[in-house]
Amino acid sequence: MSSVAVPPTGILARVSGLRIRVRPGTAACAAIVAVIAVAAIAPQVLTHRGPNAIDLGHTLLAPSLSHPFGTDDAGRDLYTRVIYGARESLGIGLGATGLAMSIAILLGFLAGLAGGLADVVITRILEVAFAFPVLLLALLLIAIRGPSVTTEIVAVGIGSAPGYARLVRGQVMHVRQAAYIEAAAALGHRRLTVIRRHLFPNAMRPLVAVITLGIGQSIVWASGLAFLGLGVAPPSPEWGALLDSGRLYITTSWWLEIMPGLVIVLVALSVTSLGRTLQHRLEGAAR
Amino acid sequence: MTAAAATEQTEIDAAAGTPLLTVENLRVSFGNAEVVKGISFTARPGRCLAIVGESGSGKSVTARTLVGLTGLNSAVQADRIDLAGLDLTRQSQRSWRAIRGRQIGFILQDALVSLDQLRRAGDEVAEPLAVHRWGTRASRRRKAVELLDSVGVPEPEVRARQRPYELSGGLRQRVLIASAIALDPKLIVADEPTTALDVTLQAQVLDLLAESKARGTSIILISHDLSVVARLADEVAVMRAGEVVEYGPAHRVLHLPRHEYTQALLDAIPSEHTRGIRLVRRAGESVPERVRKPIDRDRPLLQARHISKVFRGPDKVDRTVVDDVSFELFAGDTLGIVGESGSGKTTSARIALSLLAPTAGEVLLDGQPWSRLTPSQRRPLRGQIGVIYQDPLSSFDPRWPVGRILFDALSTGGRPPSSSAAARARAIRLLEQVGLGEEHLAAAPLRLSGGQRQRVSIARALAPEPSVIVCDEPVSALDVSIQAQVLDLLTDLQDELGVSYLFISHDLGVIHHMSDRILVMKDGRVVESGAADEVFERPRDPYTRRLLNALPRLAQA
Numbered sequence: 001m002s003s004v005a006v007p008p009t010g011i012l013a014r015v016s017g018l019r020i021r022v023r024p025g026t027a028a029c030a031a032i033v034a035v036i037a038v039a040a041i042a043p044q045v046l047t048h049r050g051p052n053a054i055d056l057g058h059t060l061l062a063p064s065l066s067h068p069f070g071t072d073d074a075g076r077d078l079y080t081r082v083i084y085g086a087r088e089s090l091g092i093g094l095g096a097t098g099l100a101m102s103i104a105i106l107l108g109f110l111a112g113l114a115g116g117l118a119d120v121v122i123t124r125i126l127e128v129a130f131a132f133p134v135l136l137l138a139l140l141l142i143a144i145r146g147p148s149v150t151t152e153i154v155a156v157g158i159g160s161a162p163g164y165a166r167l168v169r170g171q172v173m174h175v176r177q178a179a180y181i182e183a184a185a186a187l188g189h190r191r192l193t194v195i196r197r198h199l200f201p202n203a204m205r206p207l208v209a210v211i212t213l214g215i216g217q218s219i220v221w222a223s224g225l226a227f228l229g230l231g232v233a234p235p236s237p238e239w240g241a242l243l244d245s246g247r248l249y250i251t252t253s254w255w256l257e258i259m260p261g262l263v264i265v266l267v268a269l270s271v272t273s274l275g276r277t278l279q280h281r282l283e284g285a286a287r
Numbered sequence: 288m289t290a291a292a293a294t295e296q297t298e299i300d301a302a303a304g305t306p307l308l309t310v311e312n313l314r315v316s317f318g319n320a321e322v323v324k325g326i327s328f329t330a331r332p333g334r335c336l337a338i339v340g341e342s343g344s345g346k347s348v349t350a351r352t353l354v355g356l357t358g359l360n361s362a363v364q365a366d367r368i369d370l371a372g373l374d375l376t377r378q379s380q381r382s383w384r385a386i387r388g389r390q391i392g393f394i395l396q397d398a399l400v401s402l403d404q405l406r407r408a409g410d411e412v413a414e415p416l417a418v419h420r421w422g423t424r425a426s427r428r429r430k431a432v433e434l435l436d437s438v439g440v441p442e443p444e445v446r447a448r449q450r451p452y453e454l455s456g457g458l459r460q461r462v463l464i465a466s467a468i469a470l471d472p473k474l475i476v477a478d479e480p481t482t483a484l485d486v487t488l489q490a491q492v493l494d495l496l497a498e499s500k501a502r503g504t505s506i507i508l509i510s511h512d513l514s515v516v517a518r519l520a521d522e523v524a525v526m527r528a529g530e531v532v533e534y535g536p537a538h539r540v541l542h543l544p545r546h547e548y549t550q551a552l553l554d555a556i557p558s559e560h561t562r563g564i565r566l567v568r569r570a571g572e573s574v575p576e577r578v579r580k581p582i583d584r585d586r587p588l589l590q591a592r593h594i595s596k597v598f599r600g601p602d603k604v605d606r607t608v609v610d611d612v613s614f615e616l617f618a619g620d621t622l623g624i625v626g627e628s629g630s631g632k633t634t635s636a637r638i639a640l641s642l643l644a645p646t647a648g649e650v651l652l653d654g655q656p657w658s659r660l661t662p663s664q665r666r667p668l669r670g671q672i673g674v675i676y677q678d679p680l681s682s683f684d685p686r687w688p689v690g691r692i693l694f695d696a697l698s699t700g701g702r703p704p705s706s707s708a709a710a711r712a713r714a715i716r717l718l719e720q721v722g723l724g725e726e727h728l729a730a731a732p733l734r735l736s737g738g739q740r741q742r743v744s745i746a747r748a749l750a751p752e753p754s755v756i757v758c759d760e761p762v763s764a765l766d767v768s769i770q771a772q773v774l775d776l777l778t779d780l781q782d783e784l785g786v787s788y789l790f791i792s793h794d795l796g797v798i799h800h801m802s803d804r805i806l807v808m809k810d811g812r813v814v815e816s817g818a819a820d821e822v823f824e825r826p827r828d829p830y831t832r833r834l835l836n837a838l839p840r841l842a843q844a
Contacts, residue, residue, distance in 0.1 A: 180685075183676070185642060186642060186673070187670075187751065188667070189699065
């Protein structure tokens with residue numbers, strides 16, 4: 001069946017709900033996310049300095065034209081470090097959300113489709129996990145494995161999985177009752193085909209926006225952990241680590257905290273706002 | 288106004304005395320769209336004016352305008368809206384509140400949605416009394432119970448303490464009526480008061496309105512159903528696209544319609560008189576008889592043998608939803624299953640489709656033990672039996688355009704198309720068979736009309752070239768003229784392809800029009816079965832007789 005192509009048309013494009021009619025706020029958010037994405041992929045495009053270029057003649061300089069975010073105690077350009085830190089910070093955000101969603105989809109679909117005992121067991125496990133603070137979980141993992149990017153991804157990923165899993169389970173339970181699921185079965189499709197072709201995409205569709213929201217949240221979580229010294233260690237330009245290392249100079253050199261902090265807030269805000277926009281679009285399209 | 292219409296107007300005036308409500312040249316628009324285009328009518332004490340029309344005709348907007356609830360962004364203009372000397376064109380929100388309930392009672396269509404789920408029935412009925420400062424709290428409570436009693440609610444003291452979700456559809460509708468008549472308004476506006484109800488409940492609600500009318504209340508009944516109107520109305524106004532196309536005494540409009548639209552609406556009503564003929568006709572056109580494929584009565588295509596289905600509820604109580612039901616469906620045959628909500632029709636259909644396993648009994652499809660096969664044995668045979676649902680939209684994956692729905696269905700049949708070009712050609716052929724065209728391939732079902740959606744749903748059912756199609760209330764959500772087109776399409780397809788229908792409906796007219804043989808179900812059991820005419824003309828079971836008596840008929844006007 002998949003060999004039979006559906007002729008693409010204008011109406012189709014409208015149905016998918018992604019007509020481009022952009023408000024200025026959304027455009028600004030998209031621009032910020034785009035810049036950060038470029039920073040993560042190719043930081044050298046946005047700055048000519050190196051993230052670890054020490055210049056002891058210019059330590060702790062306030063923001064100026066040549067150093068827009070100022071310099072730190074080793075004379076490194078803070079702007080450059082923030083740009084280079086994007087890869088790790090964004091990576092943690094994406095990685096943690098990806099891990100969380102994978103766990104959530106597995107558990108959510110298992111619970112939602114199997115029902116009965118499996119559902120009861122999974123739901124109880126999720127409830128217990130839900131009551132367990134992410135921070136505590138992170139402490140535990142870091143105590144076992146030591147701080148690293150991977151540990152941070154795993155900690156934040158596992159910590160936020162139960163919430164998503166409950167959403168996925170609810171969606172699966174809702175969509176499996178839809179008449180089109182029964183109609184597909186009545187046409188003689190295999191159960192797996194029905195799940196793959198109808199249940200999965202329709203159950204996940206409203207969650208796309210939630211995932212986007214989750215990325216912003218994960219970045220904030222990861223920065224928080226790094227700030228507490230539980231994430232990536234300071235020489236790295238990861239944003240949370242930048243905050244952590246600037247902590248000592250907060251009374252004299254405010255930019256060491258404010259600039260990375262502002263970037264974290266802006267990125268999280270932009271991703272979240274884009275997520276909301278996406279959510280509204282998708283809800284509008286799905287009657 | 289023509290001379291004939293003028294005499295008719297005088298006739299109405301003479302018969303009914305002074306008007307209670309006079310509406311002249313009413314215009315309602317939302318933004319740039321004018322939905323009511325200058326209509327005039329009058330309502331008189333002790334009489335019922337019915338405003339009839341299909342969806343989008345402006346009838347409901349008219350009804351809401353009469354109680355000052357036209358809606359947001361609406362503009363209402365009228366030369367005159369006069370309720371016994373009160374000018375309704377110039378009322379503030381505040382003064383409307385004094386009018387609604389006391390002067391004009393308003394009954395809405397869907398009692399489940401219109402009632403506050405968390406408010407007790409008694410409080411709901413007492414609400415208008417409280418709003419209009421009638422009596423004391425205790426006397427209002429007593430009055431509410433009296434009112435519930437007067438609309439035929441059994442055990443009114445108990446019911447008054449219950450909430451809407453604890454009440455059946457019929458009781459809910461009565462609660463709404465009781466609250467509308469609480470202050471004994473001179474005028475009752477009823478907007479589709481019986482549309483969501485089973486036929487016996489519908490009859491009870493219409494009787495209640497008739498009692499109010501006999502007490503001198505003026506009733507404006509809004510309905511799409513001409514046979515319901517026939518039971519109650521003294522005058523009928525037929526609306527189409529915001530205009531009144533015909534207005535006159537009920538018996539004249541319903542039996543000697545002057546406007547072709549009224550005639551088309553009347554023709555479109557399926558009933559015992561329309562069997563074997565098309566419902567959509569042009570004026571003066573001869574009606575061709577159906578040329579049917581022969582029905583082979585030797586070997587049943589689909590056979591249910593003593594099927595039962597027991598569901599265990601969350602309270603661990605077993606409920607028998609289908610109880611020892613047997614039937615046979617032959618090639619080219621239509622078997623109608625009729626019954627009220629909860630009679631087990633849809634469960635029987637799902638068992639016939641083997642989407643649900645029977646607790647006892649078995650279903651044979653073309654001689655094979657259909658219900659006993661394993662899912663993988665059953666899958667290749669599924670193409671032989673298709674299904675059409677009441678709500679086609681929800682039966683389509685919301686992400687898929689019409690083309691993909693059809694390609695998918697084609698691929699499941701016995702002869703899947705060999706290439707995407709062949710699939711496309713066959714999908715277009717299917718669309719043409721159901722009166723649509725190539726241009727609909729790319730359309731999203733969401734953007735099609737109700738009738739078009741049901742046509743797509745029929746095309747999908749036909750795609751795997753089935754010998755049996757289960758039609759579960761296929762026209763219940765459609766306007767009468769669209770319903771007529773879809774029923775005509777189904778009969779045409781049967782004549783062309785020789786397909787058999789297991790046709791499920793709560794509408795006895797539709798069932799009689801479509802079926803060769805009929806099964807009447809009540810509480811999961813078959814109470815009567817036989818040839819359609821036999822069952823309808825000489826019903827043996829008391830329940831069938833009750834159903835038929837409750838059925839509103841045009842001849843009642």
